[in-house]
Amino acid sequence: xxxxxxxxxxxxYFYTGKDSNQLIKxxxxxxxxxxxxxxxxxxxxxxxxxxxxxxxxxxxxxxLFVVNNMGHLAGVVxxxxxxxxxxxxxxxxxxxxxxxxxxxPNIITCTAEESLLEAAKKLIDYQIDSLPVVRAVQNGNRTVxxxxxxxxxxxxxxxxxxxxxxVTI
Amino acid sequence: xxxxxxxxxxxxYFYTGKDSNQLIKxxxxxxxxxxxxxxxxxxxxxxxxxxxxxxxxxxxxxxLFVVNNMGHLAGVVxxxxxxxxxxxxxxxxxxxxxxxxxxxPNIITCTAEESLLEAAKKLIDYQIDSLPVVRAVQNGNRTVxxxxxxxxxxxxxxxxxxxxxxVTI
Numbered sequence: 277x278x279x280x281x282x283x284x285x286x287x288x289y290f291y292t293g294k295d296s297n298q299l300i301k302x303x304x305x306x307x308x309x310x311x312x313x314x315x316x317x318x319x320x321x322x323x324x325x326x327x328x329x330x331x332x333x334x335x336x337x338x339x340l341f342v343v344n345n346m347g348h349l350a351g352v353v354x355x356x357x358x359x360x361x362x363x364x365x366x367x368x369x370x371x372x373x374x375x376x377x378x379x380x381p382n383i384i385t386c387t388a389e390e391s392l393l394e395a396a397k398k399l400i401d402y403q404i405d406s407l408p409v410v411r412a413v414q415n416g417n418r419t420v421x422x423x424x425x426x427x428x429x430x431x432x433x434x435x436x437x438x439x440x441x442x443v444t445i
Numbered sequence: 446x447x448x449x450x451x452x453x454x455x456x457x458y459f460y461t462g463k464d465s466n467q468l469i470k471x472x473x474x475x476x477x478x479x480x481x482x483x484x485x486x487x488x489x490x491x492x493x494x495x496x497x498x499x500x501x502x503x504x505x506x507x508x509l510f511v512v513n514n515m516g517h518l519a520g521v522v523x524x525x526x527x528x529x530x531x532x533x534x535x536x537x538x539x540x541x542x543x544x545x546x547x548x549x550p551n552i553i554t555c556t557a558e559e560s561l562l563e564a565a566k567k568l569i570d571y572q573i574d575s576l577p578v579v580r581a582v583q584n585g586n587r588t589v590x591x592x593x594x595x596x597x598x599x600x601x602x603x604x605x606x607x608x609x610x611x612v613t614i
Contacts, residue, residue, distance in 0.1 A: 300468075338574075356524065362532060393605070396605050429597075436565050437569055440562035
C-alpha cells in the first residue's frame with residue numbers, strides 16, 4: 277500500500293519503520309536516467325564555431341556534444357564557450373569548434389543506468405548545465421564513449437514537476 | 446509522525462487516509478520560492494550589449510534582469526540574446542541592451558510566496574531558464590515590479606537533490 281504499513285500472514289498489518297523522508301528518498305532514487313534523458317545534439321569535430329552557433333539555435337539547446345569521425349565523444353561546447361568565441365575579431369567560420377570545446381577526459385558524463393539524483397548532483401557539484409549520457413565501448417585497448425542522450429537542468433526540473441503532479445509507486 | 450498515522454486521545458492511532466503520493470505532493474508543495482531564490486543579477490537599461498556580456502561572465506549567470514532608472518524591472522536578457530547580438534557586425538559597445546532584451550509585459554515572473562513547484566512549471570511551460578522573483582509596487586496608477594531574487598533551473602535542480610539527501614517535515 278503506502279509503504280508505511282506492510283502485511284504478514286497471521287500477523288496482520290505492521291509499521292515498516294519507514295518515515296516519509298525515507299519514502300521520498302526511495303521515490304527520488306527510483307528515477308533512472310534512461311527514463312528521462314533527452315536526445316543528444318551532436319556536431320562533428322571538424323565543424324566551425326559558426327556551425328556550432330547555428331546548430332545551437334536550430335536545435336534550441338544550451339550545450340552541444342562534439343563527436344570525432346568515429347562518432348565517439350570528443351568534447352562539449354556550451355553557450356558561454358560560443359559567446360566567448362563570438363566576442364573575438366576572427367571570422368567564426370574559420371575557427372574549428374575543437375579549439376573552443378572542453379575536451380575528453382575533462383568531460384563529466386553519466387550512464388543510462390544511473391539515478392537521476394546522481395546526475396542532478398553532478399550538475400550542481402561541477403556547475404554545468406548538461407551531461408552527456410554515454411555508453412563505454414572498447415576500441416582496441418582504449419575505452420571510448422558513444423553519446424546516447426543528454427541530461428540537463430531542464431530534465432531535472434521536469435522530474436521535479438512530475439513529483440508535484442503525480443507519483444506512482 | 447509520518448503523516449500516515451495520526452493520534453486522537455482515547456482513540457489511539459488511526460490511518461489519516463493519505464497515501465504516499467499525497468504526502469510527497471505535500472512535501473513538494475511546502476518548498477517556497479523565498480527559501481530557495483538566489484540573488485538577482487541586474488543591469489541598467491542604459492548599458493551596452495558588451496557590458497551585458499561582461500556582467501554575464503563576471504557573475505557567472507545565464508540570465509540578466511534589466512532595470513530602468515527607477516530600479517524597476519524593464520527586461521530580461523538571456524545568453525542566447527547576447528550570442529545572437531554578438532554574431533552581428535556592429536560594435537557591441539554601441540548597441541544598447543534595451544534593444545535586444547525581452548521587454549515588460551512579456552516577462553514571466555514569480556513571487557517570493559509562490560511554491561517552488563509553480564515556479565518550476567513556469568520554467569518548463571514557457572521554455573525559459575530563469576524567472577525574476579518580483580514584488581509589485583504601485584507607482585502612481587501603474588503597477589511596477591522590483592526584482593528581489595531569481596529562480597533558475599539550477600535552483601530547481603538543487604531542490605531535487607535536497608529531496609534525495611534529506612527531507613525534514
